[in-house]
Amino acid sequence: MCEHSPLAGKTGCPETAQTVFDSAHRQPPAIEELVQLWRYRDLVAQLVIRNIKARYKRSVLGVVWTMLNPLLMMAVLSLVLHGLFGLRVPNYSAYLLAGLLLWQFFAQATLASTSEIVWGASLVKRIYVPRTAFAVAAVGNGLVNLALSLVPLALIMAVLGIPVGRAALTIPVSVLLTAMFTLGVALFVSSVAVYFADFMEIYQVALTAWMYLTPVIYPIDIVPERYRWLFKLNPMCHLVDIFRAPIHMNALPAMESLCAAAGASVLVLLLGWLFFTRNSDEIAYRA
Amino acid sequence: MKSPTAPDNRNTTETETLSPDTAIRIDRVTVRYRLPHERIHTFKEYVIRMLRGQLRMIDHLALRDVSMEVRRGEVLGIVGRNGAGKSTLLKLAARVLQPTEGRIRIRGRVAPLLDVGGGFHPELTGHENIFLNGALLGLSRAEITRRLDSIVEFAELRDCIESPLRTYSSGMIARLGFAIATDVEPDILLIDEILAVGDEKFRAKCAGRIRRFRDAGTTIVLVSHDMHMVRELCGRAVWLNKGRVEGEGTADEIVTLYSRA
Numbered sequence: 001m002c003e004h005s006p007l008a009g010k011t012g013c014p015e016t017a018q019t020v021f022d023s024a025h026r027q028p029p030a031i032e033e034l035v036q037l038w039r040y041r042d043l044v045a046q047l048v049i050r051n052i053k054a055r056y057k058r059s060v061l062g063v064v065w066t067m068l069n070p071l072l073m074m075a076v077l078s079l080v081l082h083g084l085f086g087l088r089v090p091n092y093s094a095y096l097l098a099g100l101l102l103w104q105f106f107a108q109a110t111l112a113s114t115s116e117i118v119w120g121a122s123l124v125k126r127i128y129v130p131r132t133a134f135a136v137a138a139v140g141n142g143l144v145n146l147a148l149s150l151v152p153l154a155l156i157m158a159v160l161g162i163p164v165g166r167a168a169l170t171i172p173v174s175v176l177l178t179a180m181f182t183l184g185v186a187l188f189v190s191s192v193a194v195y196f197a198d199f200m201e202i203y204q205v206a207l208t209a210w211m212y213l214t215p216v217i218y219p220i221d222i223v224p225e226r227y228r229w230l231f232k233l234n235p236m237c238h239l240v241d242i243f244r245a246p247i248h249m250n251a252l253p254a255m256e257s258l259c260a261a262a263g264a265s266v267l268v269l270l271l272g273w274l275f276f277t278r279n280s281d282e283i284a285y286r287a
Numbered sequence: 288m289k290s291p292t293a294p295d296n297r298n299t300t301e302t303e304t305l306s307p308d309t310a311i312r313i314d315r316v317t318v319r320y321r322l323p324h325e326r327i328h329t330f331k332e333y334v335i336r337m338l339r340g341q342l343r344m345i346d347h348l349a350l351r352d353v354s355m356e357v358r359r360g361e362v363l364g365i366v367g368r369n370g371a372g373k374s375t376l377l378k379l380a381a382r383v384l385q386p387t388e389g390r391i392r393i394r395g396r397v398a399p400l401l402d403v404g405g406g407f408h409p410e411l412t413g414h415e416n417i418f419l420n421g422a423l424l425g426l427s428r429a430e431i432t433r434r435l436d437s438i439v440e441f442a443e444l445r446d447c448i449e450s451p452l453r454t455y456s457s458g459m460i461a462r463l464g465f466a467i468a469t470d471v472e473p474d475i476l477l478i479d480e481i482l483a484v485g486d487e488k489f490r491a492k493c494a495g496r497i498r499r500f501r502d503a504g505t506t507i508v509l510v511s512h513d514m515h516m517v518r519e520l521c522g523r524a525v526w527l528n529k530g531r532v533e534g535e536g537t538a539d540e541i542v543t544l545y546s547r548a
Binding site: 040 | 305329330331333378381382383384385386389390391392393394395396399406408410411415418419422423424425426427428451
């Protein structure tokens with residue numbers, strides 16, 4: 001729609017009195033959604049701000065909870081797996097915490113994105129809003145929380161005496177790839193969840209199984225050699241691996257994992273976007 | 288979930304251009320809702336029925352072959368019983384729905400004046416909610432900042448704008464919603480039975496604001512059951528019945544016809 005507007009500039013694409021919307025000349029839904037999402041980028045920011053403010057207004061400890069929560073979980077799991085089961089991994093606390101943080105980001109953002117879209121569905125029936133804005137905002141919100149929880153992670157690394165080197169510069173890349181993968185999965189899950197109330201329960205169970213099948217709390221070395229290729233079909237396996245390498249070992253991510261993670265993330269995001277935008281007009285029909 | 292609503296534009300003339308005097312042009316539009324025969328709520332049930340081949344869908348035609356034109360600067364009333372397709376028509380104009388068949392063209396910025404209270408968050412202050420709600424209506428942060436004062440002023444919430452929304456009465460929330468929605472400067476305003484908000488005094492204020500929009504040359508499409516209001520505010524009116532245009536003419540003619548039916 002922007003091509004009609006001579007004023008398309010800093011404020012996005014203001015619709016002037018002469019802008020004509022024509023249902024017979026629409027862009028493909030995937031492109032149109034991208035254009036509209038850019039126009040509504042302030043909405044994405046507002047949704048992220050809303051969630052952060054709403055979350056921290058209620059709780060006294062506020063931000064501290066976001067940091068404390070993974071630390072407590074790490075303490076319990078370290079005790080059980082390291083202490084009782086005798087899992088032998090050097091610097092296990094850092095290994096575990098890095099895996100948990102990334103997994104929680106993925107799991108929570110896909111769940112939040114779905115509830116945002118289900119919440120937004122009642123609005124979207126009445127006013128035009130690009131529906132992907134809700135999913136993107138949920139992932140953005142997850143990124144803010146992930147950034148906050150890097151503080152206790154840095155603390156643990158300092159305690160364990162893990163050096164921080166140039167390898168740490170790859171962390172933003174790993175996070176970006178994970179965010180793309182997360183958004184793609186979130187778009188798939190939300191598309192289905194809008195139709196069926198029970199889908200979220202199925203997804204929750206699937207998420208738990210998915211986590212135990214991903215080397216988050218255990219190293220992939222304990223998986224028998226002949227099953228290892230199966231684990232490597234799981235994109236989260238590679239994403240956790242590349243995120244964890246600089247944190248746990250101060251090492252650069254393995255090239256093989258990096259390529260697999262990048263390829264899977266781009267592909268899943270692309271497919272999720274196409275699937276969602278193809279079906280999103282239908283949300284308005286669900287009266 | 289194959290999309291049954293993909294626009295089918297084979298019957299429309301692609302070359303014809305929209306006259307500059309036209310705000311909305313609807314050509315032979317049909318809107319079809321495709322719903323499961325019995326409402327299926329769960330994924331499990333859906334998969335089971337799909338595997339057994341028991342997924343029966345029924346089509347509901349909300350609009351059938353509707354054509355109409357809204358000229359720039361006019362106030363058009365839409366009357367009809369519940370289920371006549373009035374709200375569907377507004378959703379088309381708001382771009383929430385796409386036509387199943389036919390073509391719709393809209394000139395300029397459309398602002399739907401609907402109850403968007405669903406977009407409010409109880410824990411945030413009135414001030415913060417204005418930014419959230421404005422963004423949902425497609426305003427940029429800069430635009431909302433510019434309008435903030437006039438919104439708060441119109442909603443008469445100066446004293447409690449920094450309190451969380453959960454402390455507001457329903458009347459106050461409705462006032463805030465109306466103030467945000469009407470503080471845009473649209474070319475086309477869509478109104479769906481909004482005036483039932485707030486007390487007598489605030490209703491009069493809302494009606495006044497709509498009249499000012501009309502006098503300033505804003506195109507208005509008004510859906511209402513209130514025949515008095517249609518007569519008073521609208522120049523022309525369209526009567527919808529079971530998804531078809533039953534009559535079209537001056538507001539007086541249509542209200543008289545509709546009231547007799």
